[in-house]
Amino acid sequence: MIRDQLADVKKHIPAHVTLIAVSKTKPIEALQEAYDAGQRHFGENKVQEMAEKEAALPEDIQWHLIGHLQTNKVKYIAEFVHCIHSLDSLKLAQEINKQAKKHDRIINCLLQFHIAQEETKFGLDLQEATSMLAGEAFKSLENIRIIGVMGMASFVEDENQIRHEFQTLKAIFDTLKVQFFSNQSVFKEVSMGMSGDYLQAIQEGSTMVRVGSSIFGIR
Numbered sequence: 237m238i239r240d241q242l243a244d245v246k247k248h249i250p251a252h253v254t255l256i257a258v259s260k261t262k263p264i265e266a267l268q269e270a271y272d273a274g275q276r277h278f279g280e281n282k283v284q285e286m287a288e289k290e291a292a293l294p295e296d297i298q299w300h301l302i303g304h305l306q307t308n309k310v311k312y313i314a315e316f317v318h319c320i321h322s323l324d325s326l327k328l329a330q331e332i333n334k335q336a337k338k339h340d341r342i343i344n345c346l347l348q349f350h351i352a353q354e355e356t357k358f359g360l361d362l363q364e365a366t367s368m369l370a371g372e373a374f375k376s377l378e379n380i381r382i383i384g385v386m387g388m389a390s391f392v393e394d395e396n397q398i399r400h401e402f403q404t405l406k407a408i409f410d411t412l413k414v415q416f417f418s419n420q421s422v423f424k425e426v427s428m429g430m431s432g433d434y435l436q437a438i439q440e441g442s443t444m445v446r447v448g449s450s451i452f453g454i455r
């Protein structure tokens with residue numbers, strides 16, 4: 237069942253786009269089933285849940301933390317996390333850097349932007365990101381690698397609005413690329429698109445889609 241749903245989603249995803257299977261709330265067996273069908277990128281939104289699953293599943297899984305991350309919890313995932321999608325403050329960047337250093341590694345991060353109408357979503361705006369990236373405190377962090385941007389569209393039916401929000405994130409990516417990362421090939425990811433909107437997200441330039449319920453069923 238998961239195997240079939242995964243295959244169905246994959247059919248719609250071009251080779252240059254990474255499919256992250258969002259497995260939050262799902263049991264180990266469900267992840268193992270997706271793994272056995274070839275899936276290697278998994279996304280979780282809670283630190284403890286991700287750490288427990290990481291310990292129980294094969295080592296070559298690449299773990300993406302897609303939910304809000306509190307600084308005091310970075311230490312639980314620093315040893316293994318492949319990419320943190322929710323970097324939204326200097327304080328968090330400093331903590332990720334510190335914990336990465338302890339494990340002698342560099343952690344990939346995406347800057348999370350607030351592109352939705354809803355008030356509750358976390359994330360930076362362009363001005364906040366610009367001043368963070370320009371600051372000396374940020375530039376001195378050697379154990380984090382900023383590989384792109386992440387955002388969540390509004391939870392609405394209106395396709396035009398969703399499309400507009402994806403375009404906003406892509407424009408932010410393009411602006412930052414020119415301003416801060418023009419000579420860095422690592423800054424190339426635009427993480428946007430979920431089960432309900434990943435096709436539109438890909439049309440608007442997404443390079444990473446985070447798909448949960450279309451693979452694992454409703455939560």
Ligand SMILES: *Cc1c(COP(=O)(O)O)cnc(C)c1O
Nearest residue numbers: 258281302430431446447448449
């Ligand atoms: C849960 C979640 C997803 C996946 O949502 P689905 O609608 O189940 O595909 C993607 N991104 C984030 C940040 C999430 O929390």
